Amino acid sequence: MENVHLVPEEEEDDLYTGYNDYNPTFDSEDLHNDVAFQQAVRTSHGRRPPMTAKFPGTAIGGRPIGTAYGSRVPIGTAMGRPMTGAVQDGAARPMTAVRAAGYSSSIARGSAFDPLGQSKGPAPPLETKNEDTPEEKIKILEKKVNDLIEESCLAHARGDLQVSLEKAKEAGRKERALVRQREQTGTADHINLDLTYSVLFNLANQYANNDMYTEALNTYQVIVKNKMFNNAGRLKVNMANIYFKQKNYTKAIKFYRMALDQISNAHNAMRIKIMQNIGVVFIHMGQYSDAITSFEYIMTESPNIKTGFNLILCYYAIGDRERMKKAFQKLICVPLGVDDDDKYIPPNDDPHANMVIEAIKNDKLHQMERERKALAEKYIMTSAKLIAPAIETSFAAGFDWCVDMVKGSQYVELANDLEINKAITYLRQRDFKQAVETLKMFEKKDSRVKSAAATNLSFLYFLEKDFDQADRYAELAMSADRYNPAALINKGNTLFVKEDYEKATEFYKESLRNDSSCTEALYNLGLTYKRLGRLEEALDCFLKLHAILRNSAQVMYQLANLYEMLEDPHQAIEWLMQLTSVTPTDAQVLAKLGDLYDNEGDKSQAFQYYYESYRYFPSNISVIEWLGAYYIDTQFCEKAIQYFERATLIQPTQVKWQLMVASCYRRSGNYQKALETYKEIHRKFPENVECLRFLVRLCTDMGLKEVQDYATKLKKVEKMKEIREQRVRSGRDSSARSRREGSAGSGSSSSPINTPPLRASVSRSEVKYSPVLEQGRDSGQSSHGTSAKGERLSVKLKTLPGSNEPYEASTQQEIDASYVDPLGPQTQRPKTAARKRNEEDEFADEELGDDLLPE
Numbered sequence: 001m002e003n004v005h006l007v008p009e010e011e012e013d014d015l016y017t018g019y020n021d022y023n024p025t026f027d028s029e030d031l032h033n034d035v036a037f038q039q040a041v042r043t044s045h046g047r048r049p050p051m052t053a054k055f056p057g058t059a060i061g062g063r064p065i066g067t068a069y070g071s072r073v074p075i076g077t078a079m080g081r082p083m084t085g086a087v088q089d090g091a092a093r094p095m096t097a098v099r100a101a102g103y104s105s106s107i108a109r110g111s112a113f114d115p116l117g118q119s120k121g122p123a124p125p126l127e128t129k130n131e132d133t134p135e136e137k138i139k140i141l142e143k144k145v146n147d148l149i150e151e152s153c154l155a156h157a158r159g160d161l162q163v164s165l166e167k168a169k170e171a172g173r174k175e176r177a178l179v180r181q182r183e184q185t186g187t188a189d190h191i192n193l194d195l196t197y198s199v200l201f202n203l204a205n206q207y208a209n210n211d212m213y214t215e216a217l218n219t220y221q222v223i224v225k226n227k228m229f230n231n232a233g234r235l236k237v238n239m240a241n242i243y244f245k246q247k248n249y250t251k252a253i254k255f256y257r258m259a260l261d262q263i264s265n266a267h268n269a270m271r272i273k274i275m276q277n278i279g280v281v282f283i284h285m286g287q288y289s290d291a292i293t294s295f296e297y298i299m300t301e302s303p304n305i306k307t308g309f310n311l312i313l314c315y316y317a318i319g320d321r322e323r324m325k326k327a328f329q330k331l332i333c334v335p336l337g338v339d340d341d342d343k344y345i346p347p348n349d350d351p352h353a354n355m356v357i358e359a360i361k362n363d364k365l366h367q368m369e370r371e372r373k374a375l376a377e378k379y380i381m382t383s384a385k386l387i388a389p390a391i392e393t394s395f396a397a398g399f400d401w402c403v404d405m406v407k408g409s410q411y412v413e414l415a416n417d418l419e420i421n422k423a424i425t426y427l428r429q430r431d432f433k434q435a436v437e438t439l440k441m442f443e444k445k446d447s448r449v450k451s452a453a454a455t456n457l458s459f460l461y462f463l464e465k466d467f468d469q470a471d472r473y474a475e476l477a478m479s480a481d482r483y484n485p486a487a488l489i490n491k492g493n494t495l496f497v498k499e500d501y502e503k504a505t506e507f508y509k510e511s512l513r514n515d516s517s518c519t520e521a522l523y524n525l526g527l528t529y530k531r532l533g534r535l536e537e538a539l540d541c542f543l544k545l546h547a548i549l550r551n552s553a554q555v556m557y558q559l560a561n562l563y564e565m566l567e568d569p570h571q572a573i574e575w576l577m578q579l580t581s582v583t584p585t586d587a588q589v590l591a592k593l594g595d596l597y598d599n600e601g602d603k604s605q606a607f608q609y610y611y612e613s614y615r616y617f618p619s620n621i622s623v624i625e626w627l628g629a630y631y632i633d634t635q636f637c638e639k640a641i642q643y644f645e646r647a648t649l650i651q652p653t654q655v656k657w658q659l660m661v662a663s664c665y666r667r668s669g670n671y672q673k674a675l676e677t678y679k680e681i682h683r684k685f686p687e688n689v690e691c692l693r694f695l696v697r698l699c700t701d702m703g704l705k706e707v708q709d710y711a712t713k714l715k716k717v718e719k720m721k722e723i724r725e726q727r728v729r730s731g732r733d734s735s736a737r738s739r740r741e742g743s744a745g746s747g748s749s750s751s752p753i754n755t756p757p758l759r760a761s762v763s764r765s766e767v768k769y770s771p772v773l774e775q776g777r778d779s780g781q782s783s784h785g786t787s788a789k790g791e792r793l794s795v796k797l798k799t800l801p802g803s804n805e806p807y808e809a810s811t812q813q814e815i816d817a818s819y820v821d822p823l824g825p826q827t828q829r830p831k832t833a834a835r836k837r838n839e840e841d842e843f844a845d846e847e848l849g850d851d852l853l854p855e
Helices: 036-043 134-156 161-185 191-209 213-225 232-244 248-259 268-285 288-301 305-318 321-332 351-360 363-392 395-407 414-428 432-444 447-463 469-482 485-497 501-514 519-532 534-547 553-565 567-584 587-600 601-616 621-633 637-650 657-669 671-684 690-701 709-750
Strands: none
Touching: 036 213, 134 161, 134 191, 134 232, 161 191, 191 213, 191 232, 232 248, 232 268, 232 567, 248 268, 268 288, 268 305, 268 395, 288 305, 305 321, 305 363, 321 395, 363 395, 363 414, 363 709, 414 432, 414 447, 414 690, 432 447, 447 469, 447 485, 469 485, 485 501, 485 519, 519 534, 519 553, 534 553, 553 567, 553 587, 587 601, 601 621, 621 637, 637 657, 657 671, 657 690, 671 690, 690 709
């Protein structure tokens, strides 16, 4: 009882004294920094059982043992503070609502220290909402409708138009079910009009995207006629767009104007766009005056590039020169709202600014600015080329006026491009002298323009086969801009013509290093390897080119030709089959397929492709010859007659085709027709021995009196032929004897004999060249020139006739006297395979296109 301290009577009114006293022993917030406590936790001291002599209590030093209703025996503490729950005068201490956090009087003996109550576990889950109520069902249905609208929009963004339409229809069905459910529950006043508007608007859009214009117009009408939708009149613009697509221009104008009336002046940008649409519709209707009214209003209120270009087109259509000039001046003064490129030049002294500029140099905004500037330059260039011949007496004066105007505007760099377009216009008019003079003016300009002009001059001189000048200007273009791939290609082409293939290869490779997407350099490199006999490397070049130009007929033909040279006819046939899918009416490709199948022994397939080739081009002698021989082989001489008659029309000076026709008549048993044909041949070729022989034979067999006349003529002709042959032999002997005497005299004479120099003769179909790409057809390939700003001359797939083809003049040749009837007993059947094409690559001339400038 020594430690028991009774509360004095004078302190009876203050029963809770000491509750606010602070004991640092129970400071749980700073236990992590208490070194002694952490040491106890880490050692075995921290695992000792709790002391049984004391219970953890409150802020007082000790607690009594017992309940709150009985007398307690307090246990003293080191502080000696009196127990607040001690009995005083037999009265129990009243219950309090204050106790220390984390402590309880009913704590079990030996429990762990848990001041935050974490041992109680997670809180019980929240009560689930009851989804059976009508309001919850309506909310769930609204969410489904919104999700379907979103899915429809996303499907349209992916390009899946059918799915987007299905989702829009499903959203419409669920929205109608939602409205019915609200009406049934008596909450029709709470119908979500915005949701209904979204469903109908999306459905109309998806109908229009799927070209279901009638359904789209009906849906838009539902929205427009509903007075509960605000600003629904704007949708008449969409309806007008649909009428425009249907080419119902009158209704399109009507709805555009109705939409314009319902849009206030506060939305000026929207009004301007609608008026621009009205002007475009008037252009389609041919009402240029009304279109000019709309465009002039727009250029006054809010000028833009497209409207300015359309206004120039309208003035050009009505032929108003002065207003064309004014419209062009307005066009080049339209502000683009694009920052100068100087903004993206990083300063050297500020690394932070350099990082920011590098980050924004190629961002989406800068890309949009570049696209807008490029579009403006395109419209200005097109307008200048359009109006230049119309605004002055000559197109040269018109170009000069446009150049002067452009030089005083924000598009100064376009002036040089207009000058080069002026040279191109001269080329279209076949005025090469003026074109060359115009391009030579750029020799003293800045490097970019100088390189472009020199490249075009090299191209022009190449077309004129002035290879020295072409080489000179190619060198000039390279000196102005060594990284100009077009100049390097033209230099390589000049070396190609001079047959310096190794050096040409180096220039083509350098062009590819400067511009890996330069397909002309890759094509010409493959041709150069082909000339050098490096067929595997050439094949690799054309395979790479095919990966870039999937539908290029020239590339496919070169691949087929290379596989044929590599003795792989199956691959050659495969590539030619792909080529026929690109150019199904190319007679030469079909004839080549027939030739390959004929070499493989597949006559039926060869006949199919030869016949298709003849159907598209019935003047190819080799194809006609093969078809005629095929019908003779298959014992259908009557069908062979039409082909040999066609050959007779194509080459009337060749007697063999007429003899073949007569032989077919004789073989088929039509002797009278054969006799008439032979008589006609004798009339045209009276000295033909074979014709006379067959006339003698036929007249003898038919018992005609004319046999004696033909026999006499035959003897005369044979005698004349023998005399002619004797003269030829004697002439040869005398010339050989004189050569022997001359050589013997030269051995003893001191003066040399002057021999005439050899003259290289080039046939008309051998060397034809254009500056960049070669063309693989009958006898080779053509190359085409390079244009500025990434454009190059297109290569047209065409066939160059050989010297023996139908539209060439056939020279009269001496008929061999040993010709025998191919159908007689000693038949010598003509070749059944078509003559092979020339293996050498030739260059083909190309037409000059609009795009002559180099990059």
